[in-house]
Amino acid sequence: MSLPCVDLRSDTVTRPTEAMRRAMCEAEVGDDVLQEDPTASCLEARAAELLGKEAALFVPSGTFGNQLALFTWCRRGQEVVLSDSSHIVQHEAGAASVIAGVHLRAFSPIRGYPCWADIDPRLRRARDIHFPETGCVALENALSNGEVLPQDVLTEITSGVRREGVPLHLDGARIFNAALHLGVEASAIASAVDSVMFCLSKGLCAPVGSMLVGPRDFVRAARWKRKIMGGGMRQVGVLAAAGLVALSSMRARLGEDHEKAAALAQAFEATGAVEVQPRPTKINMFFVRFKAPHLRGREEDLVSELAHRGVRTYPPDEGWVRFVTHHDVSSEALSETCRVVRETVQRLAG
Numbered sequence: 001m002s003l004p005c006v007d008l009r010s011d012t013v014t015r016p017t018e019a020m021r022r023a024m025c026e027a028e029v030g031d032d033v034l035q036e037d038p039t040a041s042c043l044e045a046r047a048a049e050l051l052g053k054e055a056a057l058f059v060p061s062g063t064f065g066n067q068l069a070l071f072t073w074c075r076r077g078q079e080v081v082l083s084d085s086s087h088i089v090q091h092e093a094g095a096a097s098v099i100a101g102v103h104l105r106a107f108s109p110i111r112g113y114p115c116w117a118d119i120d121p122r123l124r125r126a127r128d129i130h131f132p133e134t135g136c137v138a139l140e141n142a143l144s145n146g147e148v149l150p151q152d153v154l155t156e157i158t159s160g161v162r163r164e165g166v167p168l169h170l171d172g173a174r175i176f177n178a179a180l181h182l183g184v185e186a187s188a189i190a191s192a193v194d195s196v197m198f199c200l201s202k203g204l205c206a207p208v209g210s211m212l213v214g215p216r217d218f219v220r221a222a223r224w225k226r227k228i229m230g231g232g233m234r235q236v237g238v239l240a241a242a243g244l245v246a247l248s249s250m251r252a253r254l255g256e257d258h259e260k261a262a263a264l265a266q267a268f269e270a271t272g273a274v275e276v277q278p279r280p281t282k283i284n285m286f287f288v289r290f291k292a293p294h295l296r297g298r299e300e301d302l303v304s305e306l307a308h309r310g311v312r313t314y315p316p317d318e319g320w321v322r323f324v325t326h327h328d329v330s331s332e333a334l335s336e337t338c339r340v341v342r343e344t345v346q347r348l349a350g
C-alpha cells in the first residue's frame, strides 16, 4: 500500500478544516456590496484589529489585494519601487501594468532582502519632465524566497520612505509566519507600513480570500476600486466565516509548519549532496539544489523521482526546487517524506 501523495507544492493546497466548513454552513450573511454582511464586516474588523490598523477589506486573492493596493495608492504612470524577485513582479501576470497602469521600478536586493540602500537611490526626488513620479514602495514579509525581513531593516526603510512622504505597502501573504519567526506580533510589522495584504488561504487553511488592511480613507477608496475590479461580492460571509476561523484558531499552529520545514530541510542536508536556502529555514518554505556542478540540471529528475514516490512539488525555478510544509502534511507523512528524500537524493547523486 502506498501512502497518499504528500503535496509540498504550496501551502495554498490546504483544504478548509471541519470547523471552517461548519462555520461556513452556519454563517449569518447579507449583501456585502451594500455592506450588510455581518460576517464579512466582523472579519474586516478582526483583521484590522489584529494588525493594529483602522480598517480592512476582504478580497478574493492575494494578487487581488496587492493589485488593489497599487491601484489605490498610485495614479497611472507612476512608479512602484520593489524587489525584482517579489510576487508582484514575478507571479501576478503583469497585472500592475493592466490595472493600476503603473511602472515597476524593480531592483535586485544587495542582500537576501531589500534594505534602505536598495530603495533610497530609486525614489524620484527631482521634478523633471523626463521622470515618472514614485507612487509607492512595496515590500514583502515573509519574502517569496523563504527569507524574513529583520525588524531593524524594515524600520530603517520605514523612516526613509516616510521622510519622502511615499506610501509603503507590504505584501504580507505570510505575515503571521514572518511574525512567528521574528517573535513579534504581526501588528509590530504592520505598524512599520501603511497598508498590508495578507492571505487567509495559505497556511491558515481558509478556502478563499485575503485581506487588505490600512488607514480608513485608504480602505474606503479601496472598497470603491475593488468594485471597479469586479470584486464586490454579495453573501461573501460564507467565505468570511472560514476566514474568522483561520484568524482565531489557525495562527497558533503555524510553528508546526516551521518545524516540519526545518526537519525536511535537515533530511536534505544530511544527504550531503544538496544545498538548502535559506539556512537555517525561517518559515514553512525552503529551496534546494544539487551542490556538485555536474549534477546541476538534475533537479528536474529530483522532482519527477519524488513525484513518482508520492512527494509532489513544482518543477525547479532557475535551478532551485521549492518545498512548502503546511497543515495537511501529517507527522507520519513527513517522516515518510524524509525517508523518500534521503533515498532519492542519494540515488541521483550516485
Ligand SMILES: *Cc1c(COP(=O)(O)O)cnc(C)c1O
Binding pocket: 060, 061, 062, 063, 064, 066, 087, 088, 140, 142, 143, 144, 171, 173, 174, 199, 201, 210
Ligand atoms: C501567494 C502569494 C501572493 C498572492 O496570493 P494569491 O492568493 O495566490 O493570489 C502574493 N504574495 C506572496 C508573497 C505570495 O506568496
